[in-house]
Amino acid sequence: MLLKIKNPRAVINRKTFMLALCEIANAASGEGIDLKKPKVRGKILKVFKDGLENGRAEIQRRFEAKEASGAATLLAGAYLLDQLIRTLHEFTITHVYVLPDDAMGLIATGGYGRAEISPQSDLDIMFLLPKKANPTSSTAVEWMLYMLWDMGLKVGHATRSIEEAVKMAKSDITISTSLLEARWICGNHDLFTDFEARFERDAIKGQEAEFVRAKLEERDLRHDRMGDSRYVLEPNLKDGKGGLRDLQTLFWIAKFLYRVNDIAGLVDKGVLDKSDARRFIKAQRFLWTVRCHLHYLAGRPDETISFNVQNDLAQRMDYTDREGVSAVERFMKHYFLVAKDVGDLTRVICAVLEDQHTKKPMLSFPSFNFRRRISAGFKVDGGRLTVEHEDVFKDDPVNLLRLFVEAEKYDLDIHPEALRLVQKNLKRINKRVQKDPVANALFLELLTNIKGPMRGLMRLNESGVFGRFLPDFGRVVAQMQYDMYHVYTVDEHTIRAIDILWKIEQGLLAKDHPLSTEVIKDLQSRRVLYVAVLLHDIAKGRGGDHSVVGAEVATELCPRFGLNEWETETVAWLVLRHLDMNRTAYKRDLDDPKTIKDFVAQVQSPERLRLLLILTVADTRAVGPTVWNNWKASLLRELYYSAQELMTGGLPTQRREARADRVRKKLIDKLDHWSDADVDWYLAQGHANYFLSYPAEELAHHAEIVLNAHNSDTKLYLETRAVENIDVTEVLIHTLDHPGLFASIAGAMSLSGANVVDAKITTLGNGMALDTFWVQDGEEHAIAAPEKIKRLKDRIEAALTGRLRPARELAEERIRRLPSRTNVFEVAPRVLVNNEASQSATVIEVNGRNRQGFLYDVTRALTDFGLQITSAHISTYGERAVDVFYVRDVFGLKVDSPSKIAALKKTVMQAIGTAKGEPIAKVKQTQ
Structure with a gap:
């Protein structure tokens, strides 16, 4: 580290510090009191604790006043500890346990050995003893350790001879890594010099290959444990992919192989060039700074950039809002770009090390095999694609794309030297190259690669070529969306x-997506779909509706890619409408004929329907590993088939009653064991919508329940069943209908930990309610465990019989619960009232920050307003709740009076306001 600490005596003045300790020792000696006595030891400890606290306070003040960088703060932290430990050692062997100066050596190891001590980091020390150690040394070591612990320091320690240290290093990779960065603090320096020589001779030489293998394996296991992506919602700064530990691993490997002490040494050895070294240092210093802020915010060694600190970090590091992008999103984008740089460095350094330390075969068969086929300017070296000369990109900048196409065509890795040369020549990708037909054809070949486009596109993105060739894509590189x-x-x-x-x-995904797998075979243009998926989110973070702006971008880019007029128009339409199928499937009543009619009016053609389905599936599935589920798949399939039926001459909505009659006939066949009178009675209880909302098998099951309840005067019937193929639990409730029934059930379900995802509400002709709810647990899976099912049923029954009052229980539950992680987000509450989406009901869409009891609060407000809920569609997107209700007034009519609509919005807005006891969120989201 080339930094120097400004005014180090303001951090700790060792001379003054030692004088204070000597005064205590002299006073105790004059009174004949042993320094080890608790009373005197307490005075000594106070001097050390005051020195530590004052030093830390000064280091923090400098950092937060922006007088010191993160790197300087780490160095100052190590300096403070060095001075404390040197003083403690000197005082101990002089006044407490009198020992010669060469009795031991105090050695910093691990991060402390690198002189990198974050505000709340542990420190590792090795007490190095000679082979024939003074018997008093162990007692002195113990006294020093207890002083350090009592100061509040977290100390990892070892007391070893040189032989013991080297032996353990040879058998344990963790110890070997820690000792690799050993640094002398005080005491016997000759002993430390001897240790370094022995460690070099016995623990390093001949162990290079094993060390590299072990460290890379350790890194891979760590990545798997932390989530094998640099781009996770709440990254771990230290152990996550692209974090500090990755940089440290690279340096450990290089240090083990080359015995260098700094980054400049790696440049001298040819492992890094000057550009790589600058990126390494820049990444390291950024991560150090973020880590210091994290430690100071948490007051503990917290390494996770969690939601509740991201906004504070952005503010501390002076990020501000820009149009379409919040300050926290800009900060996280910077973090992810740094993580990407760390990934680039990892790839380059590991490849260079492999190249320099792997014996090459006498004959390079890949070069022989590919020589005649690979494009001019490229060659194969050791099984990796590289350039024939350094001017290959200068002579023809299109080669910057051709390199990646050739690598994919022949399934080759790309040589690190070629990647370095790519990054040095990125500026050659100018507007002329961007518009070049050959370059665009190469890009489209990579995008639609029949062997699989992901690896090629990832390489293109990591190299920086993707963002340079497609500047609109460059704007969304590392662009996060601040939500859960x-x-x-x-x-x-x-x-x-x-x-x-x-x-x-x-x-390959036929089991998960059978419909998409089937319909993709009938597409007229596969490249339309690939380009549409590429561009669907291209305008995120620009402000405004990213679908609208993205469609404009698509209209400009598609002709550049070589797409014809129809293809361009179709891609632009898909980008504009890429959210419509999800919105309709999850937020609308698919049994309402107007829902399908309106959707078909937007889609217009079977080809667009197929394209939109597949785009929707790919988009939703790629949001995150837990977002897609069978329930969502079933809704999309239902919408697709309904739309397809209408497009291809299916029965028009005017003949709905005729369709219902056909269902009734099927139902009668299944009730052939009933009397005619019972059949007629049951058929009279439901309207056409009810009979069209369920398959005949389900209606027959309902019929048995309804008739049994009628004959036995049963007031409440409740059953549950897990519907495994769509990963939900179905809850069927038959009870006397009354205002607030839906709200009571919703409250009981919330208290039992069940999340409602859909509901169909039916009021039969005899005044009984036959309601079906589909629920999931907190992990978006069916509720199947017997104890959870019992809890769910008990809570619902208690609510419907008056033994449980949801409003009171939820209020008490909110007080008891820990603050929700969603509290750091502010989701602007919104109530939309739509009288055009359904012919028979008013559709209300409610948006707000999700919390326990949200659905209960909203449905209770709708009930209090005098509305009847006929169906509900519940969606949760991380912290955002989006609930849609089909409602009618007490006369069975829509709410269409402007004054009533205004009052309705006000009532529901009050219901979705922040619940009592929950803090108001501070972070605004961008749409």
Whole structure:
């Protein structure tokens, strides 16, 4: 580290510090009191604690006043501890346990050995003893350790001879790594010099290959444990992919192989060039700074950039809002770009190390095999594609794309030197190259690669070529969305969506997406779909509706890619409408004929319907590993088939009663064991919508329940069943209908930990309610465990019989509960009233921050307003609740009076306001 600490005596003045300790020692000696006595030891400890606290306070003040960088703060932290430990050692062997100066050596190891001590970091010390140690040394070590612990320091320690240290290093990779960065603090320096020589001779030489293998394996296991992506919602700064530990691993490997002490040494050895070294240092210093802020915010060694600190970090690091992008999103984008740089460095350094330390075969068969086929300017070296000369990109900048196409064509890795040369020549990708037909054809070849586009696009993105060739894509590289729904940055989400599209096309996801796998075979233009998936989120973070802006971008880009007029128009339409199928499937009543009619009016053609279905599946699946589920799949399938039926001459909505009659006939066949009178009675209880909302088998099951309840005067019937193929639990309730029934059930379900995802509400002709709810647990799976089912049924029954009051129980539950992680987000509450989406009901869409009891509060407000809920469609996107209700007034009519609509909005807005006891969120989201 080339930094120097400004005015180090303001951090700790060792001379003054030692004088204070000597005064205590002299006073105790004059009174004949042993320094080890608790009373005197307490005075000594106070001097050390005051020195530590004052030093830390000064280091923090400098950092937060922006007088010191993160790097300087780490160095100052190590300096403070060095001075404390040197003083403690000197005082101990001089006044407490009199020992010669060469009795031991105090050695900093691990991060402390690198002189990198974050505000709340542990410190590792090795007490190095000679082979024939003074018997008093162990007692002195123990006294010093207890002083350090009592100061509040977290100390990892070892007391060893040189032989013991080297032996353990040879058998334990963790110890070997820690000792690799050993640094002398005080005491016997000759002993430390001897240790370094022995460690070099016995623990390093001949162990290089094993060390590299072990560290890379350790890194891979750590990545798997932390989530194998640089782009996770709440990254771990230290151990996550692209974090500090990755940089440290690279340096450990290089240090083990080359015995260098700093980054400049790696440049001298040819491992890094000057550009790589600058990126390494820049990434390291950024991560150090963020880590210091994290530690100071948490007051503990917190390494996770969690939601509740991201906004504070952005503010501390002077990020501000820009149009379409919040300050916190800009900060996280910077973090992800740094993580990407760390990934680039990892790839380059590991490849260079492999190249320099792997014996090459006498004959390079790949070069022989590919020589005649690979494009001019490229060659194969050791099985990796590289350039023939350094001017290959200068001579023809289109080669910057051709390199990646050739690598994919022949399934080759790309040589690190070629990647370095790519990054040095990125500026050659100017507007002329961007518009070049050959370059665009190469890009489209990579995008639609029949062997799989993901690896090629990932390489293109990591190299920086993707963003330079397609500046609109460059704007979303590392662009995060500050919510709990989107797991990946926009660029990674897009590339993952393209990969899912390819897997659907290849039939690799037929089990999960059978419909998409089937219909993709009938597409007229596969490249329309690939380009649409590429561009669907291209305008995120620009402000305004990203679908509208994205369609405009698509209109400009598609002709550049070589798409014809029809293809361009179709891509632009898909980008504009890429959210419509999800919105309709999840937020509308698919049994309402107007829902299908309106959707078909937007889609207009079977080809667009097929394209939109597949785009929707790929987009949703790529949001995150837990977002897609069978329930969503079933809704999309239902919408697709209904739309297809209407498009291809299916029965028009005017003949709905005729369709219901056909269902009734099927039902009569299934009730052939009933009397005619009972059949007629049951058929009279339901209207056409009811009979069209369920399959005949389900209606027959309902019929048995309804008739049994009628004959036995049963007031409440409740049953549950897990519907495994769509991953929900169905809850069927038959009870006397009354105002507030839905709200009571919703409250009981909330208290039992069940999340409602859909509901169909039926009031039979005899005044009984036959309501079906589909619920999931907190992990978006069916509720199947017997104890959870019992809890769910008990809570519902208690609510419907008056033994449980949801409003009071929920209020008490909110007081008891820990604050929700969603509290850091502000979701602007919104109530939309739509009288055009249904012919028979008013559709109300409610948006707000999700919390326990949200659905209960909203449905209670609708009930209090005098409305009857006929169906409900419940969606949760991370912290955002989006609930849609089909309602009628007490006369069975729509709410169409402007004054009533205004009053309705006000009532529901009050219901979705922040619940009592929950803090108001501070972070605004961008749409």
